[in-house]
Amino acid sequence: MQLPSYPLPDARGRYGDFGGRYVPETLIPALEELTEAYLHYKQDPRFLAEYAYYLREYVGRPSPLYFAENLTRHLGGAKIYLKREDLNHTGAHKINNTLGQALLCKRMGKKRVIAETGAGQHGVSVATVAALMGLECVVYQGAEDVRRQALNVFRMKLLGAEVRPVESGTKTLKDATNEAIRDWVTNVRDSFYIIGSVVGPHPYPMMARDFQSVVGEEIKAQLLEKEGRESPDAVIACVGGGSNAIGVFAPFAYQEHRPRLIGVEAAGHGAASGLHALSIGAGRKGVLHGAMMYLLYDDDGQIRPAHSVSAGLDYPGVGPEHSYYAEAGLAEYVGITDEEALEGFRLLCRLEGIIPALESAHAIAYAAKLAPEMEPEQVIVINLSGRGDKDVVEVMRIMEGGAA
Amino acid sequence: MTTREAFAQARAQGRAALIPYVMAGYPSRGADLELVKQVLPYADLLEVGLPYSDPLGDGPVIQRASEQALQQGIRVADVAAFVQEIRALTDKPLFLMTYLNPVLAVGPERFFSMFKEAGVNGLILPDLPPDEDPGLVALAQGVGLETTFLLAPTSTEARIRTVAPYCTGFVYAVSVTGVTGARDRLPEGLPELVGRIRRVTQAPVAIGFGISNRTTAQQAAQAADGAVVASALIRAHEEGRGLAEVLREVRAGLEGAAGPVH
Numbered sequence: 001m002q003l004p005s006y007p008l009p010d011a012r013g014r015y016g017d018f019g020g021r022y023v024p025e026t027l028i029p030a031l032e033e034l035t036e037a038y039l040h041y042k043q044d045p046r047f048l049a050e051y052a053y054y055l056r057e058y059v060g061r062p063s064p065l066y067f068a069e070n071l072t073r074h075l076g077g078a079k080i081y082l083k084r085e086d087l088n089h090t091g092a093h094k095i096n097n098t099l100g101q102a103l104l105c106k107r108m109g110k111k112r113v114i115a116e117t118g119a120g121q122h123g124v125s126v127a128t129v130a131a132l133m134g135l136e137c138v139v140y141q142g143a144e145d146v147r148r149q150a151l152n153v154f155r156m157k158l159l160g161a162e163v164r165p166v167e168s169g170t171k172t173l174k175d176a177t178n179e180a181i182r183d184w185v186t187n188v189r190d191s192f193y194i195i196g197s198v199v200g201p202h203p204y205p206m207m208a209r210d211f212q213s214v215v216g217e218e219i220k221a222q223l224l225e226k227e228g229r230e231s232p233d234a235v236i237a238c239v240g241g242g243s244n245a246i247g248v249f250a251p252f253a254y255q256e257h258r259p260r261l262i263g264v265e266a267a268g269h270g271a272a273s274g275l276h277a278l279s280i281g282a283g284r285k286g287v288l289h290g291a292m293m294y295l296l297y298d299d300d301g302q303i304r305p306a307h308s309v310s311a312g313l314d315y316p317g318v319g320p321e322h323s324y325y326a327e328a329g330l331a332e333y334v335g336i337t338d339e340e341a342l343e344g345f346r347l348l349c350r351l352e353g354i355i356p357a358l359e360s361a362h363a364i365a366y367a368a369k370l371a372p373e374m375e376p377e378q379v380i381v382i383n384l385s386g387r388g389d390k391d392v393v394e395v396m397r398i399m400e401g402g403a404a
Numbered sequence: 405m406t407t408r409e410a411f412a413q414a415r416a417q418g419r420a421a422l423i424p425y426v427m428a429g430y431p432s433r434g435a436d437l438e439l440v441k442q443v444l445p446y447a448d449l450l451e452v453g454l455p456y457s458d459p460l461g462d463g464p465v466i467q468r469a470s471e472q473a474l475q476q477g478i479r480v481a482d483v484a485a486f487v488q489e490i491r492a493l494t495d496k497p498l499f500l501m502t503y504l505n506p507v508l509a510v511g512p513e514r515f516f517s518m519f520k521e522a523g524v525n526g527l528i529l530p531d532l533p534p535d536e537d538p539g540l541v542a543l544a545q546g547v548g549l550e551t552t553f554l555l556a557p558t559s560t561e562a563r564i565r566t567v568a569p570y571c572t573g574f575v576y577a578v579s580v581t582g583v584t585g586a587r588d589r590l591p592e593g594l595p596e597l598v599g600r601i602r603r604v605t606q607a608p609v610a611i612g613f614g615i616s617n618r619t620t621a622q623q624a625a626q627a628a629d630g631a632v633v634a635s636a637l638i639r640a641h642e643e644g645r646g647l648a649e650v651l652r653e654v655r656a657g658l659e660g661a662a663g664p665v666h
Contacts, residue, residue, distance in 0.1 A: 020537075182461075287531065
């Protein structure tokens with residue numbers, strides 16, 4: 001296999017105005033070293049062979065591109081395919097990236113990995129690869145999330161990771177990320193920070209994108225086999241930080257005939273309510289966690305907490321490459337409310353017998369709006385980024401009015 | 405008084421310069437100025453913090469203080485007013501310390517002008533390596549602000565050569581590989597780091613992070629021209645101790661340990 005080469009970022013880690021390295025000076029040499037190591041190993045046949053081996057034998061790739069016939073018939077428009085990232089080991093797309101970064105960590109001779117996590121999906125994924133590779137693992141999680149996600153906390157502990165609750169700020173993902181960066185600043189010489197999305201300072205957004213691009217590349221090959229063409233008419237993916245979306249957008253974004261690329265942000269209680277995660281839809285250019293990106297903040301630049309029913313989308317920023325796509329018009333970004341996402345969740349359960357992650361349910365919900373407006377010979381691919389087992393308790397609580 | 409004069413004056417008195425840190429809005433609006441009055445007699449320069457929601461270069465003490473200040477509803481304009489109040493009390497150099505996003509939110513030109521007019525001499529932005537946005541640095545310098553950037557024990561020769569020329573105020577040498585917070589001792593490599601910096605720049609070098617007592621102050625003074633004391637002061641206030649107690653001890657450590665004059 002090969003890792004892709006895209007025209008962006010430039011040598012300074014920029015996607016137009018976005019990206020860069022806005023971090024304390026202590027980290028700059030480590031980021032330079034990491035960039036150099038990554039660019040070296042992405043050309044190294046043995047590194048690539050090892051990555052391909054684990055993707056196939058451990059993650060279970062390629063994931064199926066499943067024709068959702070019932071959903072297609074129900075909606076009465078374009079043909080809908082689901083890219084089944086929910087069937088990966090650990091139940092989501094996250095592991096494509098964590099596996100790549102853990103292999104890189106080993107090559108760089110580091111013995112300890114640090115990660116941040118919100119609901120715990122990325123944390124579980126990092127704890128998993130750390131167990132596999134024999135690495136010491138520390139996961140920072142907001143104290144509020146530790147309380148709400150007891151099962152994932154226990155999973156991480158089973159896998160041998162240490163989970164450190166973060167009591168500062170909003171006690172959620174944003175603050176867990178601050179704390180992970182602080183740990184990295186302190187232990188930069190012997191630790192590797194595995195960031196969970198296409199955010200953070202260069203080269204993280206680039207690395208995470210490259211490792212996630214396997215998803216989009218598989219779609220091209222699978223669609224060629226099933227439909228006789230590489231490109232669908234529309235690709236839909238949910239966007240928090242944006243790693244699953246970039247994995248299915250980047251392989252199409254820079255080609256001449258682009259499908260519609262549609263990123264679905266969490267509109268929470270609606271744009272007007274102020275309780276949402278519409279970083280592109282309602283944010284402005286700003287700097288958080290080392291990169292310039294679209295971001296939610298007040299008139300004084302203080303970061304505003306995001307809100308979504310889905311913990312994985314509950315982040316006040318969005319990766320620099322998405323920020324660039326939005327500004328350059330390479331992709332469109334729309335919002336789906338909590339309520340609409342829950343409807344999408346139910347729809348996929350009932351019609352296809354698949355319980356999606358609440359994150360992915362946002363993409364389903366938008367496809368349900370779009371498909372009926374398209375022609376039957378047109379094709380939509382939805383990135384079904386994760387499975388919903390983790391969400392059933394929360395959904396039960398909502399559906400049964402707080403009974404859980 | 406200019407920044408260079410402040411460092412030179414301390415040196416003439418046979419000690420390294422003492423740079424205490426105060427945060428606008430901490431412990432509350434109004435009471436912040438009381439802390440300023442406590443630290444000013446010991447200060448050669450003063451660092452003034454503009455609290456930020458996500459201070460990722462700071463340890464738990466300054467994080468807590470930032471949260472407390474923001475809970476008081478302190479706004480950027482209030483911080484400028486606070487600086488004006490300090491300026492009415494002293495002509496010592498004032499350096500504003502904050503993160504980049506408040507600057508971007510207000511608009512860099514407006515932000516820089518606002519604080520220049522309020523009486524700030526210079527600016528410290530720990531999440532802005534200067535070569536990330538030289539235009540922004542030029543804008544700050546253009547309105548007459550000095551700029552100070554951080555160098556760290558991990559900084560390579562190439563980084564030092566890149567960053568030092570942007571430091572028109574002083575160079576902020578980070579003592580430890582880590583975030584802000586009081587330590588009992590500083591790492592041994594400090595003189596080596598400062599030596600590498602001095603080969604590249606004539607600007608004064610101040611040590612920050614970890615300075616809390618006589619020992620750490622001595623270590624800083626043996627290596628450099630000044631020392632920043634931040635978390636130790638906030639912690640002293642949290643514990644109900646007088647700030648003067650910490651400052652007297654630090655000042656004693658800074659005396660009689662003078663390095664070369666710059």
